[in-house]
Amino acid sequence: SGELYCSLLNPRNVHFESVNMKNVLHWSAPEGTGNGVLYKVKYSVYGVGKWIRKPECRNINSTWCDLSSETSDYEEQYYASVKAFLNGMFSDWVETTRFNPLTDTKIDPPMVSVSSTDKSISITLTAPEKWKKSPEEESISLLQVYPGLQYNVSVLNKKTKKRWFFSISNHTLVVPWLEPGTAYCVSAQIHVSAPLLDSDFSKDHCIATLKDK
Amino acid sequence: TAGNKIFHFGACRVSMSMTEIRTGFTAIKANIQARDPIRTLSILSYPHSLHKVKSSDRCCITHHLFDFYVDKVFKHCKTEDSFVNRKVSSIANSFLSMKRKLGQCHEQNQCMCGQESAEKFQQILANYEGLNVTSAAMKSLGELDILLDWME
Numbered sequence: 001s002g003e004l005y006c007s008l009l010n011p012r013n014v015h016f017e018s019v020n021m022k023n024v025l026h027w028s029a030p031e032g033t034g035n036g037v038l039y040k041v042k043y044s045v046y047g048v049g050k051w052i053r054k055p056e057c058r059n060i061n062s063t064w065c066d067l068s069s070e071t072s073d074y075e076e077q078y079y080a081s082v083k084a085f086l087n088g089m090f091s092d093w094v095e096t097t098r099f100n101p102l103t104d105t106k107i108d109p110p111m112v113s114v115s116s117t118d119k120s121i122s123i124t125l126t127a128p129e130k131w132k133k134s135p136e137e138e139s140i141s142l143l144q145v146y147p148g149l150q151y152n153v154s155v156l157n158k159k160t161k162k163r164w165f166f167s168i169s170n171h172t173l174v175v176p177w178l179e180p181g182t183a184y185c186v187s188a189q190i191h192v193s194a195p196l197l198d199s200d201f202s203k204d205h206c207i208a209t210l211k212d213k
Numbered sequence: 214t215a216g217n218k219i220f221h222f223g224a225c226r227v228s229m230s231m232t233e234i235r236t237g238f239t240a241i242k243a244n245i246q247a248r249d250p251i252r253t254l255s256i257l258s259y260p261h262s263l264h265k266v267k268s269s270d271r272c273c274i275t276h277h278l279f280d281f282y283v284d285k286v287f288k289h290c291k292t293e294d295s296f297v298n299r300k301v302s303s304i305a306n307s308f309l310s311m312k313r314k315l316g317q318c319h320e321q322n323q324c325m326c327g328q329e330s331a332e333k334f335q336q337i338l339a340n341y342e343g344l345n346v347t348s349a350a351m352k353s354l355g356e357l358d359i360l361l362d363w364m365e
Contacts, residue, residue, distance in 0.1 A: 075264045
C-alpha cells in the first residue's frame, strides 16, 4: 500500500546575500511547489547555543528575509535556517554555511565627484556606509570597518584613449599636467587587502578641463 | 613576499604575509566548516571574543595561538581531499614561519604575557580539550578567519 507522503521537500540554496553588510537571507522554493508555500526563519550566533526565531519572517511567502539587524555585529559569525510548510506538510530546517559578515559581504563602489581647472582634475572619493537600522542611527563608513581600505582610480583621456591608474589611501586625488579643453572620464574601485575584498568599478564620471586662458 | 605586512605587537614588529593564508583558507573554508557540526561552541570566541583581549596582551596571545595551531591543529586535519590537504599544509608552513618570527620577539622579552592572555589561552585549550582531537582540530581550523580578522 502507498505510504502517506507527509513531508515537504526542502527549500533550496539557502544563503546570505550581503552588500555593505546589509545581510539578507535568500532561498529557493522546494522543487515542484508553486504558490502557497509559507516559510519561517531562525538564526544563531556561531559558538552560542540557541537558535532565535525571526518573528517578522514567520509564515511568510517571500523567499528572502532581512537579517541585517540580527547579524550587525561583524565580530561574530552566524548561521540561519529556513523551514517550508504547505497544507499541513513541512520540510526540514535547511541551514546556511557559516556566515562571516566581515569577509562575506560585497562592497559597493565608492562615490566619485570630480572638478577641473584648465590643466588638472580633482577627484573626491567617498566609501559607502555600513548598513544601519535607521536613518537616525550613527553612520559608520566602511573605512572604519576596514582600516586598510584603498581606492583604485582610473582616469581616461577620451581624445587619446590614454588611461592612468592610481592606487591611493586617502580620499582625494589631483591629476595634474592635463590637456586644456579635453574630456576625461574617472572611475574608481575600493580595494581591501585584509580580508581580500574588491568592489566593482564605479560608473564613469566625465568632465572637461577648462579651455586655455 | 607579496602581501607582506608589518604587524605591531607593542615593541614586537613582525612582517607576515597574510594574503597567502587568507587565500588558502578561503579556498577550503566551506569544506572545513561543513565538517564541524557543532554550532554551540567556539574554540576561539567562547565565552569571550578575541576582540576583548587587551592590546598589551596581543603579542602573547598571538604567540600562543601560533604555537597552538602548529602543535595541536594542523597535524590533526588530514582529510580524504588532496586539494584541502595541500591548502592546509601550505597554511601550516606559513604559520610555522610566523611562529618562529614571533618566537624571536618572545625571546627578546618583547612579547610579555599578562594574566589576561594566560586566562584567555587556558580557556581556548579547555574548549579544545572538551572535544575529541579531530573534531577540535577541524573546528579550530574552521575558525581561522576569526583569528585572521582579529589579527588584521
